[in-house]
Amino acid sequence: MTPPGEFPASEFPIGGCHPISEGVHVGERLRLMAVHAHPDDESSKGAATMVMYLADGADVVVVTCTGGERGSVLNPKLDRPEVWRNIAAIRREEMAHARAILGVRQEWLGFVDSGLPEGDPPPPLPAGCFGLLPVERAAAPLVRLVRELRPHVMITYDERGGYPHPDHLMCHRVSVAAFDAAGDPDRYPDAGEPWQPLKLYYHMGFTRERYQALHLAMLAEGLESPYEEWLARWVDLPDTGDRVTTRVRCDNYFTVRDDALRAHATQVDPDGTWFAVPMEIQRKVWPTEDYQLARSLVDTSLPEDDLFTGVRECVRI
Numbered sequence: 620m621t622p623p624g625e626f627p628a629s630e631f632p633i634g635g636c637h638p639i640s641e642g643v644h645v646g647e648r649l650r651l652m653a654v655h656a657h658p659d660d661e662s663s664k665g666a667a668t669m670v671m672y673l674a675d676g677a678d679v680v681v682v683t684c685t686g687g688e689r690g691s692v693l694n695p696k697l698d699r700p701e702v703w704r705n706i707a708a709i710r711r712e713e714m715a716h717a718r719a720i721l722g723v724r725q726e727w728l729g730f731v732d733s734g735l736p737e738g739d740p741p742p743p744l745p746a747g748c749f750g751l752l753p754v755e756r757a758a759a760p761l762v763r764l765v766r767e768l769r770p771h772v773m774i775t776y777d778e779r780g781g782y783p784h785p786d787h788l789m790c791h792r793v794s795v796a797a798f799d800a801a802g803d804p805d806r807y808p809d810a811g812e813p814w815q816p817l818k819l820y821y822h823m824g825f826t827r828e829r830y831q832a833l834h835l836a837m838l839a840e841g842l843e844s845p846y847e848e849w850l851a852r853w854v855d856l857p858d859t860g861d862r863v864t865t866r867v868r869c870d871n872y873f874t875v876r877d878d879a880l881r882a883h884a885t886q887v888d889p890d891g892t893w894f895a896v897p898m899e900i901q902r903k904v905w906p907t908e909d910y911q912l913a914r915s916l917v918d919t920s921l922p923e924d925d926l927f928t929g930v931r932e933c934v935r936i
C-alpha cells in the first residue's frame with residue numbers, strides 16, 4: 620500500500636471496486652467515519668462536510684480518541700477555578716451538545732488526553748496518556764469500531780497531526796493503522812469480522828492559500844483581517860496547500876459548523892478569530908472543506924469534489 624503523502628494519480632488502482640468490496644456494498648447506505656483526537660476537533664475540522672453528507676443520506680460517525688481532560692480553558696468568560704476543576708465532565712457535556720447540533724453519531728475510544736507540553740525543553744508526557752501508548756495497542760478499539768460500523772470512507776489528520784499536539788499525531792497513527800489492519804483477518808483476530816474501508820483522507824483546511832484568500836477578501840471589504848500577523852509568520856512555516864486533492868462544497872452548512880464549535884464553550888472564544896470572517900465572505904471566497912486522499916482502494920481521478928467518488932459506484936451498482 621502506498622504511504623501517505625505519496626499518492627500520484629497515475630498509481631491509483633484501476634478497474635473499479637476492490638475485490639473485498641465487490642458485492643458486499645450493493646444497495647447499502649454510504650458511511651463516513653471521522654476520527655478525532657479531542658472533543659471540539661470534530662467541530663473545527665470537517666464539520667460542514669459531515670453535515671452535508673448527513674443531509675445527503677449518508678451515515679456519519681465521529682470517533683473521539685480522548686476525553687480532552689487536559690485541555691485548557693480558552694474562553695476568557697469561562698476561565699474560572701470551578702470550570703478548570705470539572706473540565707472533564709464539562710467537555711463531555713459540550714460534546715453532547717455539539718453532537719446534537721451536528722446530528723452525527725459519536726463514539727469515545729476512552730483514552731486519556733496527553734495535554735500540550737509547553738516549555739523549552741517541553742516536559743515529558745504524563746504516564747498512561749494517549750500519546751505514549753504503543754500504536755498497535757492504541758489502534759485496537761478503533762479496529763473493532765471500524766469492523767462494527769463498516770465505514771466506506773475514513774477521515775483523520777495528516778502525519779504532522781494538522782498541528783503538533785501529541786494526541787493529534789497519535790490520532791493519525793492509530794487511524795492509518797486501523798485502516799490498514801481492519802480488513803486483514805490475521806490482524807486483531809478477536810476484534811470482529813474484517814472490514815476494509817475504501818478510502819482514507821486527511822484534513823487540509825489549514826492552508827496558507829485559504830487564509831490568504833480570506834485575508835485579502837476582508838481587506839477588500841474594508842474590514843480588519845484577523846490573519847495579518849499569522850500570515851506574516853507563516854512565510855517560514857511549511858504549507859500543505861499543494862497536497863489538497865479533494866474540495867468538498869459544503870458552505871450551506873458553515874453556520875451549523877460554527878454553532879457546533881460554539882457548543883464547545885470552554886474551548887473557543889466566541890469573540891475570537893474563529894468567528895471573525897463574515898459568513899458571506901467565507902461562502903464567496905472559500906465554500907469548500909479540503910482534503911488529501913491518502914489511500915484509495917477504488918478507482919478515482921484527481922482532483923475530486925466528493926469523498927465518495929469511486930465508492931458510490933461500488934455501493935449502488
Ligand SMILES: [Zn+2]
Nearest residue numbers: 656657660784
Ligand atoms: Zn485536538
